[in-house]
Amino acid sequence: xxxxxxxxxxxxxxxxxxxxxxxxxxxxxxxxxxxxxxxxxxxxxxxxxxxxxxxxxxxxxxxxxxxxxxxxxxxxxxxxxxxxxxxxxxxxxxxxxxxxxxxxxxxxxxxxxxxxxxxxxxxxxxxxxxxxxxxxxxxxxxxxxxxxxxxxxxxxxxxxxxxxxxxxxxxxxxxxxxxxxxxxxxxxxxxxxxxxxxxxxxxxxxxxxxxxxxxxxxxxxxxxxxxxxxxxxxxxxxxxxxxxxxxxxxxxxxxxxxxxxxxxxxxxxxxxxxxxxxxxxxxxxxxxxxxxxxxxxxxxxxxxxxxxxxxxxxxxxxxxxxxxxxxxxxxxxxxxxxxxxxxxxxxxxxxxxxxxxxxxxxxxxxxxxxxxxxxxxxxxxxxxxxxxxxxxxxxxxxxxxxxxxxxxxxxxxxxxxxxxxxxxxxxxxxxxxxxxxxxxxxxxxxxxxxxxxxxxxxxxxxxxxxxxxxxxxxxxxxxxxxxxxxxxxxxxxxxxxx
Ligand code: NAP
Ligand code: MG
Numbered sequence: 374x375x376x377x378x379x380x381x382x383x384x385x386x387x388x389x390x391x392x393x394x395x396x397x398x399x400x401x402x403x404x405x406x407x408x409x410x411x412x413x414x415x416x417x418x419x420x421x422x423x424x425x426x427x428x429x430x431x432x433x434x435x436x437x438x439x440x441x442x443x444x445x446x447x448x449x450x451x452x453x454x455x456x457x458x459x460x461x462x463x464x465x466x467x468x469x470x471x472x473x474x475x476x477x478x479x480x481x482x483x484x485x486x487x488x489x490x491x492x493x494x495x496x497x498x499x500x501x502x503x504x505x506x507x508x509x510x511x512x513x514x515x516x517x518x519x520x521x522x523x524x525x526x527x528x529x530x531x532x533x534x535x536x537x538x539x540x541x542x543x544x545x546x547x548x549x550x551x552x553x554x555x556x557x558x559x560x561x562x563x564x565x566x567x568x569x570x571x572x573x574x575x576x577x578x579x580x581x582x583x584x585x586x587x588x589x590x591x592x593x594x595x596x597x598x599x600x601x602x603x604x605x606x607x608x609x610x611x612x613x614x615x616x617x618x619x620x621x622x623x624x625x626x627x628x629x630x631x632x633x634x635x636x637x638x639x640x641x642x643x644x645x646x647x648x649x650x651x652x653x654x655x656x657x658x659x660x661x662x663x664x665x666x667x668x669x670x671x672x673x674x675x676x677x678x679x680x681x682x683x684x685x686x687x688x689x690x691x692x693x694x695x696x697x698x699x700x701x702x703x704x705x706x707x708x709x710x711x712x713x714x715x716x717x718x719x720x721x722x723x724x725x726x727x728x729x730x731x732x733x734x735x736x737x738x739x740x741x742x743x744x745x746x747x748x749x750x751x752x753x754x755x756x757x758x759x760x761x762x763x764x765x766x767x768x769x770x771x772x773x774x775x776x777x778x779x780x781x782x783x784x785x786x787x788x789x790x791x792x793x794x795x796x797x798x799x800x801x802x803x804x805x806x807x808x809x810x811x812x813x814x815x816x817x818x819x820x821x822x823x824x825x826x827x828x829x830x831x832x833x834x835x836x837x838x839x840x841x842x843x844x845x846x847x848x849x850x851x852x853x854x855x856x857x858x859x860x861x862x863x864x865x866x867x868x869x870x871x
Contacts, residue, residue: 380467382475382699387565390420391587393428394571396435397580403427407588409565412478413698413707415745421564424588429556429596432584436527436554437602439581444524444552448502455499455550457577459492462538465573466492473537473566474698478707478746479662481699484538486660490826491542494844497828502550505849508856516861522853524552525628526604529597531590531618533610534560534709535664535768537567540609543632543832545583547848553605556584558594560610562709590614603627605852612791612837619840630841630851632666632833634766635794637815638787639669639823640777642800643677650799651685654772657797657823659693659705659751663770664713666838667795669823670771671763673786676778683753683774687733690751693770695738698746705770707746714747717769721752724762730755734771758786766792780809788814793835797823816842 391409392402402422409419422428462469470484508521528548532540537559548555559567564587571585586593594614598606598621608618609632622629639657641650657669674682696703708714714737721735734752752771756763763773777783787796796815800806803820810818814835819825826832826844833842841851 380471382471385468385471385475387419387472390422391565391568392422393424393432393587394568394575394583394585395428395432395581396439396584397575397578399568399572400431403431404592407561409476411475411745412562412709413475413740413743413746413748418475419565421561421568421587424558424586424593424596426596428586428588429593429600432556432586433527433597433600433602435581435584436556439579440524440526440554443554443579443582446552448505448507451550451552452499452503454577455495455502455546458574459495459499461573461577462488462492462495462570465570469538469566469569471699472569473563476565477534477537477563477709478698479664480703480706482701482703483660483662486824487536487539491538493828494542494546498546498550498849501829501846501849505846513859515863516859519858519860521856521858522551523856525852525854526553527602528553528555528605528607528852529600529603530555530557530607531594531597531610532557532559532567534563535661537563538570541567541570543609543843544607547843548605548607548852549578549582551849551852553852554582554584556586556597556603558586558588558597561587561589605629608632615839628851628854630843631839632841632843633794633837633839634792635666635668635834635838636671636764636766636790636792637667637669637795637797638671638673638790638813639772639797640783640787640799640809641672641674641678641682642798642802642805643675644801645678645799646801647678647682647685651682651689653797653799653821653823654686655689655693655751658772659770660824662706662708663717663749664709664768666766667817667824669795669797670767670773671758671787671790672772672774673777673783674774676776679776683732683755686753686774690733690753693751695740695748695750697740697743705748705751707740707743707748708769711747713768714749717747717749717767717771720762720765720767720769720771721754724754724756724760727760727762729757729760729762729773732774758789764790784809784812791837794833794838795819
């Protein structure tokens, strides 16, 4: 295996087991353990707690007890601690990236972006909390008015397996900065780096402020959302489980943030330089192993350049280097598990059955020494926009291509999906690009550079892609509630209302 930065995979030592993190320490899991597996080799890396009601109850109790004191910490103090968390993540990133790479099967080089985004989150919220609207005080007739922000309490946060450290930072940073305590449930397929990070930040934060309960969704996750003592629900994952979380929030009148799926259109105008537009599109549909809700997987290409564009897109797909996840030069590696791998391959069968044409790819590839893993070719499918392959989230390295010629038609096609998380536009005419961006129903629109994440820019979805925004000051509001205190100098004299 290739050496990476300061470390090579054989340097990484795992604990023999990772129970839940409760009250600042790893404790024994009440309901036993499950294997944590290297997604590409099938090797058992360690054991993680199989969280259930008892672990969740202990974690929520610890978070509840830690809350009053944490809520009372000054914003300056919280800001200092958030910066320390960013430092510790930065110092330990080589090791954590390798752990995450082995756990998830994604290519190691991708984690440079993941960790940059995650570190930025903590630094951003360390600063943002200092300038967040903290309310106002002003004299009013016969008294004084005070408006203020208060934290919500114990936040239940559930994250998926695809980008574990990005998700951990997106959830923890704003909630902590706003003065909440947390119980986080990472996905059972990808929680080793998250719990290792939890151990590191336990030396920085007071006990009980961040707790983590690993385990299966229907057990640990369900027990968490059902717990009577939580004050906020935050979830990233599938629309199906998102609905369940939303329903629970509705029944219990709890504030909720949902970040769900996506199926982003990526629209190509005929004025572009084709090579750079192909490069941007390839990055947009293959990065994160294709396992992300923000990928630009619905390529809509103008008729004038369609044939040449598609030919070059196929040539570029052929060059994408598939290989072992821990090799720095690998660009596409293993899907998280067999179930997800089979799901992706099954979508290619569905595409064939509905009359779409697989122009390139569509197959599982064997990588020597990694036969367990699902390595899937970058796949390009010519499809009609209404087909399932062009409508549903595949979560694998695949894009559909569809031709367009009329701007009204492409707006309609781009918006004709249940999702609205992200979109891309490629044109040399910024006026055209910006005009079109205003008409696309998506929370993020990237013109000419896909994944153009800028710290502090709101991130979240239109339509079925979710409720609420992360990554920005809006997230601080999502983890706070406002209080108005109106104080009168004098009570009305007796008889005023008679
Ligand atoms: P998922 O089932 O929605 O899982 C997301 C998180 O919810 C995981 O931590 C999961 O735990 C947990 N969970 C599952 N059932 C639960 C329940 N009844 N109560 C509480 N928590 C529960 O998504 P997935 O199975 O990982 O992926 C399925 C599809 O979702 C993907 O193919 C993709 O389309 C979409 N997805 C979207 C995103 C995104 O960022 N928007 C991310 C991942 C997946 P366990 O995983 O431990 O069971
Ligand atoms: Mg794993």
